[in-house]
Amino acid sequence: MSKEVIMQFVGYTVKPLGREYTFMVREPPIEPREFTIAIANEAFTERRLRFQDGPDICSAKLRRELLNGANLSPESHFDLSNAELADYHASHSAPRRSAFSRRTTARPDNS
Numbered sequence: 001m002s003k004e005v006i007m008q009f010v011g012y013t014v015k016p017l018g019r020e021y022t023f024m025v026r027e028p029p030i031e032p033r034e035f036t037i038a039i040a041n042e043a044f045t046e047r048r049l050r051f052q053d054g055p056d057i058c059s060a061k062l063r064r065e066l067l068n069g070a071n072l073s074p075e076s077h078f079d080l081s082n083a084e085l086a087d088y089h090a091s092h093s094a095p096r097r098s099a100f101s102r103r104t105t106a107r108p109d110n111s
Contacts, residue, residue, distance in 0.1 A: 004028055007062060009055050017041060021058040025066065037061050037078045048085050057088045 010022040018040040026032045037058040043049040049057065061080055 005066065007059060007066075009059065010034075012054065018043075019054060021054055023059070023062055025062070033076075035062055035065075035076050035078070037080060039080045043080070043085055048089060053088070053092070057084070060088070 004027060006026040008024045008026070010024050012019050012021045015038075018038050020036045020038045023035045023037070024032050025035060039049065039054060039058070044051060057080065061078060061084060065076075065078060
């Protein structure tokens with residue numbers, strides 16, 4: 001993937017088995033190419049992924065595919081794997097706090 005690549009999120013379509021996220025990739029002098037990435041409904045219903053995270057995880061998947069395969073066909077379709085979902089979840093989850101930890105708050109200085 002060259003430095004001049006522009007990836008644009010076009011939208012998503014709800015299908016019976018999941019959601020398909022569409023991206024347009026522009027890389028001069030090549031004609032614009034359309035890519036779709038599918039996420040199974042189970043990823044959302046089992047709360048492994050939030051709806052608002054769909055474009056972000058699909059964008060990361062497409063960026064990896066473009067970096068790994070310079071000769072992708074003009075129109076390509078990818079499915080998000082369970083391993084990719086787990087990696088995304090692990091890298092975007094806030095660390096758990098113990099039940100006894102305190103939040104630090106700024107206290108006014110009464111001097």
